[in-house]
Amino acid sequence: MADTLTTHGNGHAAHHGDYLDDPKGLASWLTTVDHKRIGLMYMWSVFFFFLVGGIFALLVRIELLTPKQTIMTAEMYNRVFTLHGAIMVFLVIIPAIPAALGNFALPLLLGAKDVAFPKLNLASLYVYWTGALMAVTTLALGGVDTGWTFYTPYSSTTGGGVTLMVLAAFVLGFSSIFTGVNFIATIHKLRAPGMGWFEMPLFCWGMYSTALIQILATPVLAITLLLLCMERVLSIGIFDPQLGGDPVLFQHFFWFYSHPAVYIMILPAFAVISEVIPTFSKKTIFGYKAIAFSSVAIALLGFLVWAHHMFTAGMSLFAGAIFSFITFFIAIPSAIKVFNWIATMWRGSISLEAPMLHAISFLLIFTIGGLTGLFLAALSTDVHLHDTYFVVSHFHYVMAGSNLIAFLAGIHYWWPKMFGRMYNKRLAAIGAALVFLGFNATFLPQFVLGSRGMPRRYYNYLPEFQSLHVASTIGSWILASGLFLIGAYLLASLRQPKSMVANPWGGRTLEWETDSPPTTHNFEGQPVLQHGPYDYRANPAPVGVEEHIH
Amino acid sequence: MNWFQNWMLPKAAATHAGDVDGLYMFIVYLTIFFFFFNGALILYAVRKWRRRSAKEVTPHITHNTKMELIWSIIPLFVVMGIFFWGFKGYVKAWVPPNDSMEIVVTAKKWVWQFEYPDGTRTLNDLHVPLNKPVKLVMHSEDVIHSFFVPSFRLKRDVIPGRYTELWFTPTEPGVQQVFCAEYCGKGHSDMLARIFVDTPEQYETFLREGDEQVRKMPLKDLGKLVYENKGCATCHSLDGTRGQGPSWKGIWGETGKGADGKPYTVDANYIRQSVLQPQAVVVQGFEPIMPTFQGLLREREILGVIEFIKSVK
Numbered sequence: 001m002a003d004t005l006t007t008h009g010n011g012h013a014a015h016h017g018d019y020l021d022d023p024k025g026l027a028s029w030l031t032t033v034d035h036k037r038i039g040l041m042y043m044w045s046v047f048f049f050f051l052v053g054g055i056f057a058l059l060v061r062i063e064l065l066t067p068k069q070t071i072m073t074a075e076m077y078n079r080v081f082t083l084h085g086a087i088m089v090f091l092v093i094i095p096a097i098p099a100a101l102g103n104f105a106l107p108l109l110l111g112a113k114d115v116a117f118p119k120l121n122l123a124s125l126y127v128y129w130t131g132a133l134m135a136v137t138t139l140a141l142g143g144v145d146t147g148w149t150f151y152t153p154y155s156s157t158t159g160g161g162v163t164l165m166v167l168a169a170f171v172l173g174f175s176s177i178f179t180g181v182n183f184i185a186t187i188h189k190l191r192a193p194g195m196g197w198f199e200m201p202l203f204c205w206g207m208y209s210t211a212l213i214q215i216l217a218t219p220v221l222a223i224t225l226l227l228l229c230m231e232r233v234l235s236i237g238i239f240d241p242q243l244g245g246d247p248v249l250f251q252h253f254f255w256f257y258s259h260p261a262v263y264i265m266i267l268p269a270f271a272v273i274s275e276v277i278p279t280f281s282k283k284t285i286f287g288y289k290a291i292a293f294s295s296v297a298i299a300l301l302g303f304l305v306w307a308h309h310m311f312t313a314g315m316s317l318f319a320g321a322i323f324s325f326i327t328f329f330i331a332i333p334s335a336i337k338v339f340n341w342i343a344t345m346w347r348g349s350i351s352l353e354a355p356m357l358h359a360i361s362f363l364l365i366f367t368i369g370g371l372t373g374l375f376l377a378a379l380s381t382d383v384h385l386h387d388t389y390f391v392v393s394h395f396h397y398v399m400a401g402s403n404l405i406a407f408l409a410g411i412h413y414w415w416p417k418m419f420g421r422m423y424n425k426r427l428a429a430i431g432a433a434l435v436f437l438g439f440n441a442t443f444l445p446q447f448v449l450g451s452r453g454m455p456r457r458y459y460n461y462l463p464e465f466q467s468l469h470v471a472s473t474i475g476s477w478i479l480a481s482g483l484f485l486i487g488a489y490l491l492a493s494l495r496q497p498k499s500m501v502a503n504p505w506g507g508r509t510l511e512w513e514t515d516s517p518p519t520t521h522n523f524e525g526q527p528v529l530q531h532g533p534y535d536y537r538a539n540p541a542p543v544g545v546e547e548h549i550h
Numbered sequence: 551m552n553w554f555q556n557w558m559l560p561k562a563a564a565t566h567a568g569d570v571d572g573l574y575m576f577i578v579y580l581t582i583f584f585f586f587f588n589g590a591l592i593l594y595a596v597r598k599w600r601r602r603s604a605k606e607v608t609p610h611i612t613h614n615t616k617m618e619l620i621w622s623i624i625p626l627f628v629v630m631g632i633f634f635w636g637f638k639g640y641v642k643a644w645v646p647p648n649d650s651m652e653i654v655v656t657a658k659k660w661v662w663q664f665e666y667p668d669g670t671r672t673l674n675d676l677h678v679p680l681n682k683p684v685k686l687v688m689h690s691e692d693v694i695h696s697f698f699v700p701s702f703r704l705k706r707d708v709i710p711g712r713y714t715e716l717w718f719t720p721t722e723p724g725v726q727q728v729f730c731a732e733y734c735g736k737g738h739s740d741m742l743a744r745i746f747v748d749t750p751e752q753y754e755t756f757l758r759e760g761d762e763q764v765r766k767m768p769l770k771d772l773g774k775l776v777y778e779n780k781g782c783a784t785c786h787s788l789d790g791t792r793g794q795g796p797s798w799k800g801i802w803g804e805t806g807k808g809a810d811g812k813p814y815t816v817d818a819n820y821i822r823q824s825v826l827q828p829q830a831v832v833v834q835g836f837e838p839i840m841p842t843f844q845g846l847l848r849e850r851e852i853l854g855v856i857e858f859i860k861s862v863k
Contacts, residue, residue, distance in 0.1 A: 074736045074737070074739075075736055078735070078736065078738075145735065145736075146733075147733050151693075151694060151732070151733070153692070153693050153694070153710060154693040154694065154733070154734060154735060157692075157693070158735065241709075241710045241711025241712075242710070242711075245711075246711070247693075247694055247709060247710060247711065248709065281599075281608070282601065282606065282608050283608040283609070283611075284608075284610055284611065284612060286611060286612070286613060286614075287612075287613045287618055288612065288613070289613075290613065290618060311640075312696065312705045312706055312707055312731075313707045313709070314706065314707055314709060314712065314714040317640070317641065317644050320640060321637055321640075324633060324636065324637065324640075325633055325637075328629040328630065328632065328633050329629075331625060331629045332622055332625055332626055332629070335621065335622070335625045336618070336621065336622055338588065339618075339621045340618075342588065342591050342592060342595070343611075343614075343617075345592065345595040345596070345599070346595055346599075347599060347608060347609055347611070348595070348599050348608050349599060349601040349602075349606035349607075349608050350595060350596055350599050350600055350601055351600075351601040352596065352600070360592055360596070363588060363592060364585065364588065364589055364592070367584055367585050367588045367589075368581065368585055371577070371580065371581040371584055371585070372581060374577050374580070374581075374629065374632055375574065375577050377629075377632075377633075377636075378573060378577070378632050378633065378635065378636025378637075379636040379637055379639065379640035380566075380569060380570045380573060380635075380636045380637075380638070380639025380640045380643065380703075381570055381573055381574050381577065381636060381639075382636070383570070383640065383643065383703065383704060383705050383706075384570055384574070384700070384703040384704070384705065386705055386731070387696060387698070387705070387731040387732060388698075388731065448557070448558055451558050451559055451574070452558070452559065452560055452700065453560055453698070453700025453701075453727065453729065455698060455729045455730070455731045455739075456731075456733075457733040457738060457739075458738065458739035459738070459739045460739040460740055461739060462727070506604070535610075536607070536608055536610070537610050
């Protein structure tokens with residue numbers, strides 16, 4: 001690690017306390033309005049729930065080692081997979097990049113002192129914790145066995161803590177909206193002097209598109225969940241046919257939020273990758289505007305395709321055709337992005353640091369995740385594959401694989417900025433390889449399971465499916481060992497002294513122009529933009545890089 | 551590459567499965583191609599342009615309109631082709647021929663019930679004639695279920711409060727597996743059914759006399775088969791475990807108390823009555839939730855259940 005023991009970036013850290021230590025004490029963290037501290041608290045929360053959701057995932061995979069009971073009963077299994085899904089979606093994947101990395105990095109990338117509404121930002125964290133606490137309390141009330149989609153009339157008639165779980169998701173929605181509002185205002189109002197919309201780092205475009213969906217779609221989920229609570233508590237008869245309701249209406253409402261929410265999960269991943277690839281290729285991003293506009297296009301198109309989750313639910317032929325048709329258009333901006341990222345690497349100066357390794361993993365995994373979406377967008381193949389393990393695998397590729405691996409890329413990218421310390425790079429490379437291999441070993445067999453007919457959410461299954469399940473379970477252990485390794489060396493790095501240079505990667509965005517870790521107010525004075533975010537023409541070796549790379 | 555398709559998909563057994571398989575394999579190859587194409591580009595870039603010194607200068611290329619148009623328009627044509635291909639198959643699978651035979655499907659936690667045009671009813675076993683179009687008219691009595699036949703490449707949700715339809719023409723004699731594909735609670739993964747694709751003669755015999763096995767099997771084995779296939783196993787265990795209903799272990803000849811406090815003895819008459827009028831005597835401590843099997847079991851099957859219960863010790 002000798003290469004990191006160099007001078008402080010611009011020498012200011014000696015005179016001003018960094019945001020981690022100034023002010024000190026637990027109370028100062030719990031009442032902070034500093035976006036960086038709020039980002040870190042989100043990050044630790046997301047790590048914690050990722051661990052919980054991950055343990056549930058391993059339990060699910062162990063249960064599926066054998067066709068009949070392995071370690072738990074059917075009721076238990078149904079609760080475990082529901083909690084796995086609900087925790088991962090609502091407490092991990094949705095907040096991971098925007099609330100943790102976005103909060104930390106967005107104002108720095110814009111050259112701002114903080115987000116537009118710092119107190120609202122703190123409130124969103126407390127709302128998140130409230131929702132999380134409610135979700136965890138349902139465990140004590142007998143758990144929830146509905147699946148994270150809460151389809152009626154199963155969800156309106158089954159016992160357990162469904163009402164509380166649904167209210168928890170409702171509360172978490174507010175956290176998401178607060179963050180979205182904050183980011184939109186921040187991007188509109190707090191860009192550094194000289195930074196036009198097209199001089200913003202692409203991360204900001206990704207956050208902007210995500211925020212648009214958060215504030216437009218989340219209220220629909222909130223209303224839907226409230227209706228479901230009223231159905232359970234007051235029997236108002238919106239969804240349950242025994243009370244005169246329509247169960248398919250719930251699916252329309254639910255997916256009107258939850259399909260755009262898929263893009264709440266994937267756009268932030270694009271945002272991170274668009275930062276990491278230019279920095280580690282030391283080359284300007286290829287097709288800036290194409291990437292920026294395709295994010296916005298995906299955000300808007302995402303509102304028009306929700307019913308592609310319902311091709312087998314008995315919609316009209318015409319509705320099915322329309323939703324299938326529009327869905328295919330999302331393939332285009334997605335393909336454009338992948339080609340842009342590869343073109344950015346072309347003729348670059350590529351350095352395979354941990355963030356870049358995760359970014360390359362992301363490119364490969366997202367290629368599979370994106371292309372397997374074609375099977376589900378096309379009507380006739382979707383009919384066969386819907387509600388099978390093929391779908392399970394597809395959404396793990398786009399949500400778990402793409403989002404969480406991009407999250408790992410972002411964590412490794414900004415870790416030295418967050419804490420002023422570097423992790424063990426050799427272990428980081430091993431961790432990235434284990435995650436990539438483990439992920440594919442877990443989920444590739446599930447594509448085959450699904451197309452051979454294995455339905456999802458099955459506790460027992462036919463013996464012919466066993467060998468693929470065993471392969472998948474072994475994969476899950478490889479994946480878990482990679483994730484535990486990453487957690488271990490990241491935590492270990494925090495025991496070192498803060499000795500990081502301002503710009504360890506030679507990035508050209510503004511966060512690299514302040515200390516690592518930054519001072520409480522981010523910058524000494526107001527930074528003024530001198531060059532574009534990925535412009536490597538002027539000053540090709542920014543501060544600190546010279547000493548860093550050998 | 552036939553082995554590959556046979557590994558990825560179950561053997562096709564209905565008329566329009568071929569359409570689905572063609573498109574399915576096309577996208578499989580497309581996915582594999584682009585995975586290796588992108589992978590090769592990345593690998594090539596990483597090897598050729600790996601950073602060797604911090605001073606390296608890279609060309610400042612912001613975009614290339616011609617290339618960007620090419621890699622936007624070609625995928626657009628490809629996905630539009632996939633859309634039309636998928637749409638065509640869906641339309642074919644949507645409209646049943648006028649001469650199709652109608653079978654009414656009722657789904658409930660956790661059994662499938664089939665009612666044939668002549669009034670015959672079966673549970674979890676559906677008999678259909680080979681090469682004749684069959685239309686299923688489906689509804690659910692409780693939550694949403696989904697009727698899924700992998701070898702037919704067909705699936706349609708079965709919803710309370712409305713009818714949904716599904717039709718197929720089976721092309722392979724033999725037995726096809728049916729799954730419930732929409733999560734419906736504890737017994738979801740055991741809510742299985744089988745489709746017996748019969749020759750016309752076999753089908754006629756089935757309607758007159760029931761299954762071959764109903765006619766020929768030893769009673770005890772037939773009872774075991776009924777237990778496994780007709781939904782008994784969902785609620786009644788054989789090892790003494792308490793389920794939704796009493797376990798069958800060692801109950802033959804037992805006496806007990808009904809919910810109304812009156813005593814009963816488990817004999818042939820009691821079992822017969824419990825199958826046909828389950829609410830007549832409800833065992834104390836259990837909910838009166840068992841459905842009647844009136845019209846669903848043939849006389850010989852009820853005798854089989856009685857023999858089977860005698861044997862569960």
